[in-house]
Structure formats: C-alpha cells, structure tokens
Amino acid sequence: MSNQSTARTFGYIRVSTVAQSLDRQTDALTAAGIDPKDMFSDKISGARESRPGLDDLLSRVRSGDSITVVSLDRLGRSALHVMQTIADLEERGINVVSLKDGENLTGPTGKMMRGLMALVAEWEKDMNAERVAEARAARAARAKKGEQVAGRPRTATAPDTVKKIKKMKERGLSVADIVAQTGASRASVYRALAS
Incomplete structure (x- = not known):
C-alpha cells in the first residue's frame, strides 16, 4: 500500500494558558476537514520546552501525513523553533499546512519563504542573545558600584x-x-x- 492511500491529516492546537479556550482553533480545523479524533492539543505556553500534545502528535505522524494548524506560531516557542520544527517534519516527509493567509509553505515559493524566515529567526536569536549579554554586563557593573540591581525584591527577615x-x-x-x-x-x- 502506498503512502498516498494511508496518509492521514492531523491537527494541532495550542493556547498559552488553561484559562483560554481551544474552541476557536478546534472549530477552524473542523471546518478545514480535520476529524476531532485526529486533533492534538496543549494548554501550555509556547515558551515551555515540553508540550505533551505536540510531542504525542510528532511521535505518531509518518511520511506522507500532514499536520494542519490555524497559525504556524502554534508549533513553537520562537520563529526559529517553528522553522526548525517545520524543517524536521519536512525531512520526515510530513507536510505542514497553516490555515492563516500568507503562511503557505509548500512548493518552491514556500521553500524560499522558509529559508528567509529561518534567516530572520536566526538573526532574531542572535540579537536577543546580544541584548541578554548586555543586560547581564550592565547589572554586574551596577552591582559592583553597590547600586540596587533590578530583579526580585528582597525579603525582610533579618x-x-x-x-x-x-x-x-x-x-x-x-x-x-x-x-x-x-x-x-x-x-x-x-x-x-x-x-
């Protein structure tokens, strides 16, 4: 049996807090033809390293399958992480589909866009690392001068x-x-x- 005949389409939805509802994304994926039993979800911040729903989905998808999301940012904690996830899936023969306009990453144009987005994401990561290093150096310099350094307030127990x-x-x-x-x-x- 070929991959074409056994290929499945899955959906992934994520919200950042348990107080938020998955309904809007669930409805959008259902309208796009995704069976609710093939949807995986997380109620967890994108910044968290481990996302059980996505991890479960990634362990189940096979070459020829597709993953549909409402927007690509649901797949990762940063632009770079999203691009790495998509590249890993593409390497495994898994297609990623976004319902958001302008996020079609298939074909030659999509490949070019992924490359540009990966470059921008890498630049963003480098700029962020530079800002963090500068902030640490500034805090260390202020601490040496005996100034109050921003951060968590001190407790008054002495x-x-x-x-x-x-x-x-x-x-x-x-x-x-x-x-x-x-x-x-x-x-x-x-x-x-x-x-």
Whole structure:
C-alpha cells in the first residue's frame, strides 16, 4: 500500500494558558476537514520546552501525513523553533499546512519563504542573545558600584531590617514608601510589621 492511500491529516492546537479556550482553533480545523479524533492539543505556553500534545502528535505522524494548524506560531516557542520544527517534519516527509493567509509553505515559493524566515529567526536569536549579554554586563557593573540591581525584591527577615521597617512605619512612612526605600517586597514589609 502506498503512502498516498494511508496518509492521514492531523491537527494541532495550542493556547498559552488553561484559562483560554481551544474552541476557536478546534472549530477552524473542523471546518478545514480535520476529524476531532485526529486533533492534538496543549494548554501550555509556547515558551515551555515540553508540550505533551505536540510531542504525542510528532511521535505518531509518518511520511506522507500532514499536520494542519490555524497559525504556524502554534508549533513553537520562537520563529526559529517553528522553522526548525517545520524543517524536521519536512525531512520526515510530513507536510505542514497553516490555515492563516500568507503562511503557505509548500512548493518552491514556500521553500524560499522558509529559508528567509529561518534567516530572520536566526538573526532574531542572535540579537536577543546580544541584548541578554548586555543586560547581564550592565547589572554586574551596577552591582559592583553597590547600586540596587533590578530583579526580585528582597525579603525582610533579618532582625535589623525588621527593626528598621518598624521605625520607618512609626515615623509615618507608608508601606509603599518603605518598599521603595528598602527594596523589600510589600509582603515582607507587612510580615515585618506584624512580627
């Protein structure tokens, strides 16, 4: 039996939070002729490395099969990751179809577009890595000068910090002022005042 006669069309849908509904994407894939039993889904951020629904789908698809999505961004956590996923699937003989206008990646034009998108995604990744490195260097330089470095607020558990917070409150400072002056979190300030 040839791949053509046994080829299957699957659907993949993803939303970023459990509070969001899969209904819109499910309806779009159903309208495109995908059987709901052949749809795989995740309610998880695209930034997460592991997506159980997509992982399950990728383990089931075979050469000649197709995966349909509402939009290509559902397939990955970044433009580069989406392009890598599509390239891996194409290498396995699996076609990716997007219902979103302008996202047809089949044929020679699609191949050229994938190449351009991969270049842009690689550039985006390099620029992001450069920005992260610059931000780390700037934080390290500020820390050396003894400046407060942005990040998670400090907790106020040391006895001297608790005393300082209580004295500030006795002087009439608001919790917001104490937070601003000490760098402690609002919750820590309330805990210190209650102790």
